[in-house]
């Protein structure tokens with residue numbers, strides 16, 4: 598909410614604050630719900646991600662002010678936890694494991710297939726906003742490598758064919 602100097606009809610200048618954006622309002626409301634307590638910062642991030650799908654950078658100064666912390670501190674915490682998104686993501690987030698067990702079972706080829714078939718790279722979102730693909734390092738499903746996770750659902754032994762079936766299921770579900 599950066600202030601802006603506005604010239605009056607009498608030539609004087611006054612500072613005006615633009616109306617807060619919905620994201621800024623959501624950040625303020627979440628901080629208030631958590632008593633503006635710095636030790637509830639992660640909960641505030643969770644709230645925003647749940648509500649907006651990500652934690653917009655524009656909310657960081659608002660949170661910093663409400664919690665009486667520096668912006669750098671708030672930014673540092675946000676970027677430390679990879680679970681928090683800083684940009685809008687697709688309707689479905691597909692996490693592909695690239696840790697050792699999955700590596701040994703062909704996850705590189707699976708990633709290449711995913712990027713090619715979805716037309717976006719790891720970390721990106723399909724043009725229709727339906728799917729975001731991300732790399733992660735171990736989903737705790739090593740015995741069934743290669744593993745992927747779609748939302749909260751875990752899949753094992755995923756080869757390119759099975760990957761296409763899973764994505765096809767999401768598309769079908771969206772069309773119904």
Ligand code: FES
Nearest residue numbers: 694699736738739
């Ligand atoms: S290494 Fe992929 S699930 Fe553990």
